[in-house]
Amino acid sequence: MARHEYPELNLPARVLLSTGPTNVHPRVYKAMQTPVIGYAEAAFFPVIDGISSMLAEVFQTRESRTMALSATGSAGVEAGLASLLEPGDTAVIGSYGFFCERMAETARRLGANVVTVKGEWARPLDPQALADELKKHKSVKLVAMVHAETSTGISQPLEDASRMAKEHDALFLVDAVTSLGGSEIAVDRWGIDYISSGSQKCLSCPPGLAPLALSPKALNAMNGRSSPPATFYMDLSLIANYWGGDRAYHHTPPTSSLYALYEGLRIVLEEGLEPRFARHRRNAAALRAGLEALGLTVISHKDHRLPQITPVAIPDGVDDARVRARLAADYGIEISRGLGQFAGKIWRIGLMGEASAAGNLLLFLSALEEILPQEGFEAPAGAGVAAASKALATP
Amino acid sequence: MARHEYPELNLPARVLLSTGPTNVHPRVYKAMQTPVIGYAEAAFFPVIDGISSMLAEVFQTRESRTMALSATGSAGVEAGLASLLEPGDTAVIGSYGFFCERMAETARRLGANVVTVKGEWARPLDPQALADELKKHKSVKLVAMVHAETSTGISQPLEDASRMAKEHDALFLVDAVTSLGGSEIAVDRWGIDYISSGSQKCLSCPPGLAPLALSPKALNAMNGRSSPPATFYMDLSLIANYWGGDRAYHHTPPTSSLYALYEGLRIVLEEGLEPRFARHRRNAAALRAGLEALGLTVISHKDHRLPQITPVAIPDGVDDARVRARLAADYGIEISRGLGQFAGKIWRIGLMGEASAAGNLLLFLSALEEILPQEGFEAPAGAGVAAASKALATP
Numbered sequence: 130m131a132r133h134e135y136p137e138l139n140l141p142a143r144v145l146l147s148t149g150p151t152n153v154h155p156r157v158y159k160a161m162q163t164p165v166i167g168y169a170e171a172a173f174f175p176v177i178d179g180i181s182s183m184l185a186e187v188f189q190t191r192e193s194r195t196m197a198l199s200a201t202g203s204a205g206v207e208a209g210l211a212s213l214l215e216p217g218d219t220a221v222i223g224s225y226g227f228f229c230e231r232m233a234e235t236a237r238r239l240g241a242n243v244v245t246v247k248g249e250w251a252r253p254l255d256p257q258a259l260a261d262e263l264k265k266h267k268s269v270k271l272v273a274m275v276h277a278e279t280s281t282g283i284s285q286p287l288e289d290a291s292r293m294a295k296e297h298d299a300l301f302l303v304d305a306v307t308s309l310g311g312s313e314i315a316v317d318r319w320g321i322d323y324i325s326s327g328s329q330k331c332l333s334c335p336p337g338l339a340p341l342a343l344s345p346k347a348l349n350a351m352n353g354r355s356s357p358p359a360t361f362y363m364d365l366s367l368i369a370n371y372w373g374g375d376r377a378y379h380h381t382p383p384t385s386s387l388y389a390l391y392e393g394l395r396i397v398l399e400e401g402l403e404p405r406f407a408r409h410r411r412n413a414a415a416l417r418a419g420l421e422a423l424g425l426t427v428i429s430h431k432d433h434r435l436p437q438i439t440p441v442a443i444p445d446g447v448d449d450a451r452v453r454a455r456l457a458a459d460y461g462i463e464i465s466r467g468l469g470q471f472a473g474k475i476w477r478i479g480l481m482g483e484a485s486a487a488g489n490l491l492l493f494l495s496a497l498e499e500i501l502p503q504e505g506f507e508a509p510a511g512a513g514v515a516a517a518s519k520a521l522a523t524p
Numbered sequence: 525m526a527r528h529e530y531p532e533l534n535l536p537a538r539v540l541l542s543t544g545p546t547n548v549h550p551r552v553y554k555a556m557q558t559p560v561i562g563y564a565e566a567a568f569f570p571v572i573d574g575i576s577s578m579l580a581e582v583f584q585t586r587e588s589r590t591m592a593l594s595a596t597g598s599a600g601v602e603a604g605l606a607s608l609l610e611p612g613d614t615a616v617i618g619s620y621g622f623f624c625e626r627m628a629e630t631a632r633r634l635g636a637n638v639v640t641v642k643g644e645w646a647r648p649l650d651p652q653a654l655a656d657e658l659k660k661h662k663s664v665k666l667v668a669m670v671h672a673e674t675s676t677g678i679s680q681p682l683e684d685a686s687r688m689a690k691e692h693d694a695l696f697l698v699d700a701v702t703s704l705g706g707s708e709i710a711v712d713r714w715g716i717d718y719i720s721s722g723s724q725k726c727l728s729c730p731p732g733l734a735p736l737a738l739s740p741k742a743l744n745a746m747n748g749r750s751s752p753p754a755t756f757y758m759d760l761s762l763i764a765n766y767w768g769g770d771r772a773y774h775h776t777p778p779t780s781s782l783y784a785l786y787e788g789l790r791i792v793l794e795e796g797l798e799p800r801f802a803r804h805r806r807n808a809a810a811l812r813a814g815l816e817a818l819g820l821t822v823i824s825h826k827d828h829r830l831p832q833i834t835p836v837a838i839p840d841g842v843d844d845a846r847v848r849a850r851l852a853a854d855y856g857i858e859i860s861r862g863l864g865q866f867a868g869k870i871w872r873i874g875l876m877g878e879a880s881a882a883g884n885l886l887l888f889l890s891a892l893e894e895i896l897p898q899e900g901f902e903a904p905a906g907a908g909v910a911a912a913s914k915a916l917a918t919p
Contacts, residue, residue: 135793137787137790138783140567140568141567142561147562149776150560152560153560158556162553164536164537164538165545165548165724165731166535166537166538170852170858179530182529182530199596199732200594201775201776203756204775207755231756235756239754329779335778336560337780357633358633359635360754360755361602361629361630362595362630363757381731383731385780385781395530
């Protein structure tokens with residue numbers, strides 16, 4: 130074994146203004162030093178119970194069961210689809226971005242009859258299009274929507290879709306990977322049967338867990354299946370047994386990631402949900418003001434902008450990859466490239482969780498002011514930082 | 525929000541002589557403080573590449589692709605089955621313990637035609653039984669075995685089964701959740717097409733990742749499927765794209781868990797595979813000597829004992845749960861209960877990774893010497909520690 134091939138880890142610290150993972154709070158790193166112990170010990174149960182109750186607060190639910198799946202955000206969405214859909218069931222899925230398409234692909238692989246309701250990227254889905262599609266089907270098992278479309282920066286309203294799902298006696302499933310902890314999610318009030326998120330976005334924990342909430346109706350549907358889900362690992366009826374009460378062994382959960390999530394949720398609740406959402410909104414507005422003052426265009430529909438992700442058009446002639454590489458190398462800033470039909474056309478700037486901070490967005494804007502003119506785009510010097518500072522100072 | 529409901533984490537340190545998770549090396553905890561950065565950044569790739577090459581050393585393979593699935597050990601086995609089996613394919617699975625049965629259940633859920641070859645618990649499977657079963661089938665897609673049956677403490681020889689799989693032109697899949705890093709696994713020499721493990725056993729990292737190796741034949745089989753797997757998240761052909769070369773986005777991997785695995789693998793290779801295996805064997809032999817000197821019975825077949833897990837019969841009249849609770853409360857020691865048909869009949873003592881240490885087994889034996897007489901079983905005072913110490917001193 131040539132030991133020198135594998136040096137000690139020595140990675141740069143970054144300001145994570147990407148679509149995730151986001152910067153982890155120092156208290157979360159500290160919580161991960163808590164000694165690993167067994168998941169079947171009574172001493173471990175307060176971790177599980179604490180996460181479950183704190184998630185109920187963040188999801189704003191008294192009715193749903195809350196827990197965390199032992200895998201990352203995408204798996205949370207898949208676990209819901211796999212546990213609720215049986216082969217041949219009809220699933221009606223809103224399609225207005227990359228993660229909508231992934232949800233449809235995941236449901237198709239499960240053998241569901243997937244019907245997508247197509248909208249435009251960077252706009253919310255028109256509820257009328259969903260209503261029209263639903264009318265065409267006699268029996269719909271599930272209606273699914275992405276709440277925060279990370280690929281387009283759109284916040285999709287959910288209440289109309291939820292009402293329509295109920296009118297068709299269908300379950301209502303939501304992908305909230307990017308929204309939880311950064312903007313309001315009211316599971317009971319909005320009538321959501323299944324919703325899942327990721328630990329690495331607005332909760333500012335490392336990736337590795339998918340927090341989720343399951344309504345009584347969803348649990349009933351799982352328990353009333355005619356055959357078990359194709360997956361054992363992501364079978365939520367089994368996972369709910371470990372999280373709720375009888376602690377039945379299903380798999381070994383990721384201990385240190387659970388410690389991290391416990392601490393991350395404490396930090397969210399200490400800040401308070403509404404102040405936290407307001408912080409995300411305020412910083413996103415300042416970032417947009419700065420980008421626009423530099424002559425850049427935010428492409429998401431102005432009435433439905435996500436505070437978490439700001440999608441901005443790459444100016445003509447500017448090299449996408451080179452700007453991102455310079456941001457990383459010279460300023461320690463990570464941003465994200467475009468996905469799918471937006472690849473090469475936009476950058477996506479995340480301001481989530483710990484990373485949603487005035488200092489971060491001002492640093493980013495000043496970096497852009499420096500880089501863009503050198504890359505052939507004449508951004509007015511100082512204008513971005515000035516506009517953002519003004520927005521931040523406005524109550 | 526009543527903040528006092530969620531106090532700071534304050535968990536006891538434990539000597540983890542359970543079936544996992546095991547004690548985490550202090551260097552691994554330290555590695556988890558490495559700042560989280562994005563999985564798409566060039567600065568992150570040495571982590572991925574380092575894990576991949578170190579896994580190739582530990583799996584003893586030059587031919588297979590090595591990587592880690594973003595979920596725990598059970599998911600690794602499911603990912604292999606889901607990516608290799610198509611509905612209707614015949615899978616012949618050895619059945620001699622709880623995790624064998626789980627593998628069969630997982631394959632059944634995927635729509636495979638599952639044929640189990642039944643053996644006895646706490647004994648290895650007779651290769652002749654497998655040969656007889658295979659003769660009955662015209663076409664077998666996959667033969668699967670559990671290498672280290674955690675529920676019974678049995679180490680299953682694999683070379684005969686691998687040869688038979690090849691004779692039937694079937695893929696050979698192995699569950700090595702408990703063995704990797706604690707006893708030899710020679711993927712190329714043994715002709716294994718798919719094998720997966722868990723980070724939380726002999727690698728002494730927190731749970732959350734499933735290290736795995738995929739042979740060229742397995743990759744071909746995945747790429748030649750007639751329909752995609754039912755799972756998107758665990759589709760290994762997509763995951764292999766991120767780990768190998770093109771870094772195509774599939775999901776956000778668990779950054780801090782990868783840092784932990786990187787450091788855990790460095791520690792394994794620094795010790796050296798053979799010295800590490802010898803340490804596991806030596807400590808397990810000493811534990812067995814001590815248990816037998818106390819009058820207890822190790823129930824696994826004497827020629828096929830796992831060094832990782834020692835299954836010991838609970839003496840008549842002794843209260844299973846109370847002894848385990850006293851070990852935890854008074855000595856800080858975790859051991860595991862029996863599973864399936866062994867529930868309430870055995871304890872399972874793990875000596876894995878960092879926890880496989882002379883001091884740990886001596887502490888455990890002295891605790892047993894104290895507790896057992898008070899629970900109605902007359903263990904000769906001092907005999908366990910004396911016998912174990914003698915075994916440890918024997919070269």
